[in-house]
Amino acid sequence: MKSIRSKLSAATCLLLSSAVTDETHAKGDDAWDVSASALLYVEENRVTVNEDVVSLSKEIDDDEFVSGKFIFDVMSGPSPNGAPKSSKPQIMTTPSGQQVVVPADSLPTYEFLDTRYAMLWDWEKPLSRLFKTTNSFSVSAEYDYQSTGMSSVWSYDLNNKISTITIGLALTYDKISPVGGVPEALATMGSDSSSADKYKTGIDWIFGGSQIINRSSLFQINYTLGLSKGYLTDPYKLIAVVDDRSLEPEINDAYFHEKRPSKRLSHIFYLKYIKDFSGQVLRSSYRYFRDDWRVQAHTFDFKYTFPVRKSDELQFHFRLYDQSAASFYHYYFVDRTSDPSIDSNDVIDENVSNIASLDGHVDYASADYRLGNLRTITLGLKYSMPLDYYQGKIDLRVDHLRQIDKENKFPQLRAWILQAVVKFIY
Amino acid sequence: MMRFLLAIFIAMTMSACGLISVKPWERDVLARENMQLNADALLELMDEQIYYSKEAAHGGKSVGGGGCGCN
Numbered sequence: 001m002k003s004i005r006s007k008l009s010a011a012t013c014l015l016l017s018s019a020v021t022d023e024t025h026a027k028g029d030d031a032w033d034v035s036a037s038a039l040l041y042v043e044e045n046r047v048t049v050n051e052d053v054v055s056l057s058k059e060i061d062d063d064e065f066v067s068g069k070f071i072f073d074v075m076s077g078p079s080p081n082g083a084p085k086s087s088k089p090q091i092m093t094t095p096s097g098q099q100v101v102v103p104a105d106s107l108p109t110y111e112f113l114d115t116r117y118a119m120l121w122d123w124e125k126p127l128s129r130l131f132k133t134t135n136s137f138s139v140s141a142e143y144d145y146q147s148t149g150m151s152s153v154w155s156y157d158l159n160n161k162i163s164t165i166t167i168g169l170a171l172t173y174d175k176i177s178p179v180g181g182v183p184e185a186l187a188t189m190g191s192d193s194s195s196a197d198k199y200k201t202g203i204d205w206i207f208g209g210s211q212i213i214n215r216s217s218l219f220q221i222n223y224t225l226g227l228s229k230g231y232l233t234d235p236y237k238l239i240a241v242v243d244d245r246s247l248e249p250e251i252n253d254a255y256f257h258e259k260r261p262s263k264r265l266s267h268i269f270y271l272k273y274i275k276d277f278s279g280q281v282l283r284s285s286y287r288y289f290r291d292d293w294r295v296q297a298h299t300f301d302f303k304y305t306f307p308v309r310k311s312d313e314l315q316f317h318f319r320l321y322d323q324s325a326a327s328f329y330h331y332y333f334v335d336r337t338s339d340p341s342i343d344s345n346d347v348i349d350e351n352v353s354n355i356a357s358l359d360g361h362v363d364y365a366s367a368d369y370r371l372g373n374l375r376t377i378t379l380g381l382k383y384s385m386p387l388d389y390y391q392g393k394i395d396l397r398v399d400h401l402r403q404i405d406k407e408n409k410f411p412q413l414r415a416w417i418l419q420a421v422v423k424f425i426y
Numbered sequence: 427m428m429r430f431l432l433a434i435f436i437a438m439t440m441s442a443c444g445l446i447s448v449k450p451w452e453r454d455v456l457a458r459e460n461m462q463l464n465a466d467a468l469l470e471l472m473d474e475q476i477y478y479s480k481e482a483a484h485g486g487k488s489v490g491g492g493g494c495g496c497n
Binding site (some may be wrong): 035037039041049051053069130141151161168169178187204205206210212215216222226266269281283285287293295297299300305313320323326347370373374376382395397401421 | 447448455458470480485487489
């Protein structure tokens with residue numbers, strides 16, 4: 001009896017040995033786990049992104065997997081350039097050197113069109129029954145941006161695979177080749193630019209683990225320390241100096257290129273909790289982010305899935321993101337020369353018509369709304385159903401996100417995410 | 427709102443204090459695809475990309491992945 005029980009235990013253990021894994025894989029000789037995704041991201045009156053992905057994964061040895069993801073994006077539309085609205089038309093110089101007129105009461109934007117190709121490879125290999133390593137390599141290329149990355153994550157199972165501890169390291173190396181060259185930081189819009197490429201590097205350390213709580217729930221906890229160095233400025237973003245009475249840019253030379261620090265150290269605390277309620281599943285996560293740019297952000301994500309019909313699933317999604325502004329973020333600077341009584345962190349004590357650069361007046365400055373005080377709220381639905389062939393499954397989802405500037409200076413951003421994912425084993 | 431959600435989240439995860447030993451043959455629910463830590467890998471990959479281009483904070487779930495200029 002004891003022998004049967006021990007054999008049954010061993011067999012069950014083998015079957016369920018990947019009970020808490022990072023990813024699901026096809027098992028079996030020559031079986032390919034194939035996923036294909038088509039995504040459409042549409043912002044109202046702004047950017048549209050079409051992103052297609054094909055993912056292939058295969059078991060090449062016992063519990064050893066290789067996988068590749070091939071990504072193709074097309075991005076187009078107007079993107080805010082950092083200058084504020086004005087009651088008068090504004091004349092802007094685009095990165096390629098053309099002059100355009102922004103109509104009165106319109107948010108200044110730059111039109112862009114870019115394509116991106118990216119490939120990611122993963123190699124997951126068990127080093128022993130309890131020890132596993134996953135090594136990854138990625139490349140991506142856009143017209144003005146190339147990125148190369150590699151990572152290695154090591155995980156070790158404890159307590160009969162109830163607990164897993166993880167440690168990982170990732171390195172990235174990016175090359176930035178802006179359209180029209182690299183503008184001189186803090187210089188006026190349209191001033192001379194350099195044709196030399198810029199670079200940035202990133203290194204992330206991750207320490208974490210996961211834990212089975214009971215037969216129906218588990219959690220994961222991660223701490224990530226990230227360090228980016230190099231050219232972290234956005235070459236296409238501007239910051240304006242406005243008149244202290246009208247609070248609008250009054251001259252054509254009132255726009256300056258932004259400048260960000262060349263180093264960014266971030267700390268991320270991430271917690272995920274998954275719970276089954278008799279077939280209905282709650283997936284929830286919380287992330288706390290802070291960096292030495294003084295950005296602090298909280299992110300909550302809840303997904304609740306329940307079965308419908310015979311074997312379909314419906315999932316509700318709610319995400320809330322709240323961020324405080326970077327220390328060098330300003331909606332604009334105010335030229336205080338005509339009204340010295342203005343008391344604000346956003347002032348420049350020099351007549352804007354006399355300065356060709358903000359260098360010497362400020363160390364860093366950005367009006368990129370993504371570094372401001374903002375909040376994002378996402379609501380979504382996903383419907384999943386099995387396919388009759390190749391153990392296939394299809395996911396259809398729609399998410400709506402709304403991004404709000406908590407200071408009510410930037411107009412609200414509304415966007416839709418539409419995505420279809422097909423998975424099958426071939 | 428943020429504090430309320432944080433309180434709910436902490437209350438949920440406090441259930442981890444009552445850890446019980448789960449034998450391998452008791453992991454049928456945990457072995458389901460929708461109970462895996464990264465069950466919707468492609469959806470999450472796409473979301474990471476979108477929010478990376480719209481927000482100042484990113485990362486935390488894992489390390490690695492491709493970069494982008496992200497206007």
